[in-house]
Amino acid sequence: MMRLHGTExxxxxxxxxxxxxxxxxxxAETPTWAQHxxxxxxxxxxxxxxxxxxxxxxxxLEPSDTRDGRPGxxxxxxxxxxxxxxxxxxERVGQxxxxxxxxxxxxxxAVEEEVDVGGQLRYFGDGWQASKVLDGRRYWxxxxxxxxxxxxxxxxxxxxxxxxNLIFLAQDARAALRAAHDAAEAMRTVEGAIxxxxxxxxxxxxxxxxxxxxxxxxxxxxxxxxxxxxxxxxDVPDGVNAVFEIVIDGLGPEPVGEAMRVGLQAAARTGARQxxxxxxxxxLGEHHFHLRELVG
Amino acid sequence: xxxxxxxxxxxxxxxRADEALRPDRLxxxxxxxIEALELWHGNRRAALGxxxxxxxxxxxxxxxxxxxxxxxxxxxxxxxGRLVLAGGAGPRAGAGMGDxxxxxxxxxxxxxxxxxxxxxxxxxxxxxxxxxxxxxxERxxxxxxEIVVHGDAGQEAGGGLRRGxxxxxxxxxxxxxxxxxAGTIVALGALGAHxxxxxxRASIVAMTAPDLLPTYARACTxxxxxxxxxxxxxxxxxxxxxxxxxxxxxxxxxGDGLELGRGEILILEAxx
Numbered sequence: 320m321m322r323l324h325g326t327e328x329x330x331x332x333x334x335x336x337x338x339x340x341x342x343x344x345x346x347a348e349t350p351t352w353a354q355h356x357x358x359x360x361x362x363x364x365x366x367x368x369x370x371x372x373x374x375x376x377x378x379x380l381e382p383s384d385t386r387d388g389r390p391g392x393x394x395x396x397x398x399x400x401x402x403x404x405x406x407x408x409x410e411r412v413g414q415x416x417x418x419x420x421x422x423x424x425x426x427x428x429a430v431e432e433e434v435d436v437g438g439q440l441r442y443f444g445d446g447w448q449a450s451k452v453l454d455g456r457r458y459w460x461x462x463x464x465x466x467x468x469x470x471x472x473x474x475x476x477x478x479x480x481x482x483x484n485l486i487f488l489a490q491d492a493r494a495a496l497r498a499a500h501d502a503a504e505a506m507r508t509v510e511g512a513i514x515x516x517x518x519x520x521x522x523x524x525x526x527x528x529x530x531x532x533x534x535x536x537x538x539x540x541x542x543x544x545x546x547x548x549x550x551x552x553x554d555v556p557d558g559v560n561a562v563f564e565i566v567i568d569g570l571g572p573e574p575v576g577e578a579m580r581v582g583l584q585a586a587a588r589t590g591a592r593q594x595x596x597x598x599x600x601x602x603l604g605e606h607h608f609h610l611r612e613l614v615g
Numbered sequence: 616x617x618x619x620x621x622x623x624x625x626x627x628x629x630x631r632a633d634e635a636l637r638p639d640r641l642x643x644x645x646x647x648x649i650e651a652l653e654l655w656h657g658n659r660r661a662a663l664g665x666x667x668x669x670x671x672x673x674x675x676x677x678x679x680x681x682x683x684x685x686x687x688x689x690x691x692x693x694x695x696g697r698l699v700l701a702g703g704a705g706p707r708a709g710a711g712m713g714d715x716x717x718x719x720x721x722x723x724x725x726x727x728x729x730x731x732x733x734x735x736x737x738x739x740x741x742x743x744x745x746x747x748x749x750x751x752x753e754r755x756x757x758x759x760x761e762i763v764v765h766g767d768a769g770q771e772a773g774g775g776l777r778r779g780x781x782x783x784x785x786x787x788x789x790x791x792x793x794x795x796x797a798g799t800i801v802a803l804g805a806l807g808a809h810x811x812x813x814x815x816r817a818s819i820v821a822m823t824a825p826d827l828l829p830t831y832a833r834a835c836t837x838x839x840x841x842x843x844x845x846x847x848x849x850x851x852x853x854x855x856x857x858x859x860x861x862x863x864x865x866x867x868x869x870g871d872g873l874e875l876g877r878g879e880i881l882i883l884e885a886x887x
Contacts, residue, residue: 386844387843387847389843423840449816451799451818451841451845452778452780453844454761454848458844460839460840460841466835466838466839466840467837467839467841468840469841469844
């Protein structure tokens with residue numbers, strides 16, 4: 320056990336997995352419309368367990384940061400495989416950005432590996448779509464009732480990391496949530512990482528498997544305070560009455576590690592009683608983030 | 616390191632560079648080999664060294680000093696590197712080029728960038744007829760890349776244009792986009808008569824209202840999202856694009872009604 324600003328930090332590690340990630344840049348006439356589209360695009364995308372994709376808003380963009388000089392939002396999406404990510408991009412951009420007033424949609428990753436997004440969405444134009452090539456990139460102009468929807472043809476994808484995590488334990492739910500909230504606020508400043516759960520925080524951490532064969536995941540019972548006395552393997556210490564988890568996905572191990580580091584520091588200052596991380600013994604995930612290295 | 620060719624004196628007869636003055640080819644040659652390259656000078660073959668003094672070698676960055684207005688095909692077919700002409704250029708400068716950058720500090724002759732496939736042609740002065748156009752007898756002209764003209768352009772700019780971007784800061788002569796198949800022509804100055812005649816799918820952007828052919832029909836007035844990108848790109852390339860042009864409303868005229876009718880002429884509306 321280590322101590323950071325008086326908070327206990329368990330000498331363990333977060334076990335994370337390889338995922339494919341993409342960055343989508345949405346621009347619009349106003350920041351509000353860009354955010355409407357971004358929130359819709361990242362909705363119901365907390366966990367691949369039930370949503371097939373994990374997504375979140377990375378940051379808000381000033382007009383000077385975007386290709387068309389309008390306010391925008393940068394969004395990250397993650398899926399277990401490249402094909403799946405391509406399908407989710409087409410579905411989500413098509414249903415949430417194409418439909419949103421005044422928006423345009425651009426690739427935000429200049430990398431070699433790309434998937435076709437605008438090239439699929441163009442068929443919504445029913446033959447009236449047109450393409451333009453600018454500076455080596457192809458864009459599709461799709462006629463819509465408002466005027467035109469502009470979407471880039473290809474979006475870059477990279478091998479990222481999904482499932483970085485921190486777990487916050489405190490004497491009551493209010494204190495635990497305050498610690499997790501401050502950690503999430505700090506983590507959101509890290510470029511290249513997102514927190515896919517509502518407000519960045521999950522109250523229902525899960526374990527692999529279930530006593531019910533049809534379920535691939537179930538509640539992480541060892542960290543449920545209400546079960547402390549009913550199970551033999553509870554990890555909830557005396558005096559702890561609430562636990563929250565933050566899951567972090569990133570475009571690489573560096574942003575995930577950095578987000579965990581700043582989150583750990585912020586939560587320890589806020590007064591979490593204990594901070595730990597979830598793992599599967601190191602046998603399932605290829606990325607291990609040791610809290611000992613993040614505390615130093 | 617830059618390879619510099621200096622025109623010894625104004626040639627007595629027109630010179631045809633064909634594809635000899637290509638930076639991607641010159642880069643692999645020694646000085647003696649460059650001097651030995653043959654050009655057509657009138658009706659005889661002449662060594663490059665007879666017409667140009669050569670200094671430096673082995674560079675994809677090539678500068679040519681002197682007025683090349685009597686030299687045809689400079690940079691034609693170039694596939695990379697950078698070629699700067701300190702003076703003007705004769706006909707077919709950069710014709711058929713596939714990559715790299717050709718900068719003409721003075722005026723360019725007719726058919727500059729004709730049949731171009733990629734790369735960038737920048738003309739600091741004005742360009743002649745059939746800028747980025749098609750050769751006689753060919754259906755398609757420019758097939759890709761960017762042409763940026765800081766002065767004016769002559770008639771039939773973008774004739775047969777199939778893909779790519781042609782932007783002119785000054786006036787554009789008559790029949791711009793004649794029989795164009797696709798691609799984009801932007802006229803920041805006045806656009807001449809008969810623009811878009813026979814056009815199938817291309818876009819012509821005008822900042823002042825031209826005399827439109829009666830085979831174009833008004834569709835709507837809106838802010839085309841791709842145009843913001845396009846105009847910001849042109850501003851980045853050094854053209855005097857204003858905020859009013861980037862943010863402005865454009866009226867879309869669809870045509871040519873005698874052809875496929877999928878083309879458009881976008882005309883900036885005067886600010887209220």
